[in-house]
Amino acid sequence: MDELLEKLRSSLLELDKEATLEAVRAVLQQGSDHAEAGVEAVTDALDQVGRRFQDGDWFLGELVYSGEIAKEAMELLSPHLSAGADKRLGTVVVGTVQGDMHDLGKNIFITYARSAGFDIVDLGTDVTLEQFAKAVLEHQPLALGMSCLLTVSAGAVGRVIEELDRRGVREPVKVIVGGAALTEEFAREVGADAFAPDAVTGTGIIRAWSQG
């Protein structure tokens, strides 16, 4: 089994989709109770991808493609997980702010956060204040993630945080923001809890929050 799991990990890190999915099937052939180990192998590989990306050894294309392979691997593994085996780290509400229709960065973040064990509520793009606030009230998430690529839409990030404040729901939820239009300084100015320059860093931040 260890050999199969290692094959799963290494195939994903070689960006070999066929070999990765073949390894997943081989793991499942050993019995459904090995699905959890398969998920851990995929998660390990993605952690390694994240480290390579942050170290500048891997690039966005590789981050995206490994995430896509992992998604397909998880689709095969998930139905075989026993109840309670799938450890969830919390819920994260995610959306691109009003006036902005871009979703690449947001979607990469979702792939990585989901693989790390978070439940994601994806509000999509061009999300209004009302939609963000309503989702936070409804799902009471661990974190709210806002993405913004356009400078002209950046003001909406601060307005969402003010709206959460006004409705008295700002305190329990952590706010993380990212996107080409935003900076660490901007995030501080508008009162966000964190700025994520990339999906991997973002996933690391919410993972740390989930651990208290």
Added chain:
Amino acid sequence: MNFKERFLTAMNHEEPDRVPVMGLIMDPATVNEILHRRAVDFPGMLRKPFLRGATRRLLNTNWFWNRMYYDNFSGALDASIQLGFDANWTIYAMMQLQPDSDSPLGVVWHDAFGRVWEMGSDEKGNMSVNYTRALCDTEERWEAWVEQKAPLFDRLVANATVFHKRLVNEYGDRILPIGYAAPGIFENSWQAIGFVNFTKLVYEKPEFVRRVVEFHTELYLRLLEGVMESGVEVVLGGDDLGQKTGPLMRPSLIEKLYGESYRRVADLVHRHGRKFVFHSCGRIYKFLDHFVDWGFDGIITMEPTAGMELARVREQVGHKLVLIGNLDVSHLLVRGSRHEVEAAVKKAIGDAAQGGGYVLSAAHSHPFVDPQRLRWMVEAAHRYGRYPIAA
């Protein structure tokens, strides 16, 4: 020296009388504010049911589109002259309005290459457009698109040729129009397919990706020929190869897929006796040596918010590339103080202008860039950019 001699001297890595200043003025909001013109609120008109049909038909008419586009860029050149710039970029694009139920406005722009552009407007009705998604997310859809749109590509090249020629004829004695052949080969390849899909295809269907790259290379070379027919001395090409923290794709993969295309671009421009300057957003240190190898003469942008520092770029490439840009448009040229703008201009000149080879400009443009800050930038360049420049 006049604006043209100044700019071209710097492009040759020689010291002109002072550091040239280039405008990246293009957004209607900026043009209208500088020229005190009122915006025509097309998005507002499209929101009104009784005007929507007529407005859409009008905007989809070739002559009206060309006239609107020309008016905006002639305004950009007027505005740029008024602020004291030596040069300004000029860009032609061609789009058609199409109904789209996913869009808040109910209509979106489709460009010739297969991209969707969402339209918005500010409180004054100034229109802005932004690429949002792909129309050809599969191999089959892309093949069908390029076959169906063949006449549109011919029209794009013809329109772009006329557009640039007219601007050079009408403004060439007052400012240097820098003809921008955009978007570039990399962007045209992936943006019509979508980044995630394109990335998958790179690994899973490399022959198809090679076909896409070849198609866009040939089309781009035709577009470049058209831009150069206008007589522009410096040609810009644009491909965002970077994002905030680094390259979008592994540089060696870009070399494998696009290296030959970029070499052909630079060769073509050089055969016409022009200079080729490449625009890329993002953190692109890992591409600088490739730019030199591909034969580019210069680069424009160097986004400070992506960690691009002029001094570091100059140290890495020496005078193998002309550097243009780097003044921040997230804070400095939006709400920075006069003192901050002057300090940034002095630093940029100190970091990159010795020996020529530097053109001062904003890193990019967007509707919130403040004309007053641009004025301060130009004034500071005139004050602190006189050669000789001390270390």
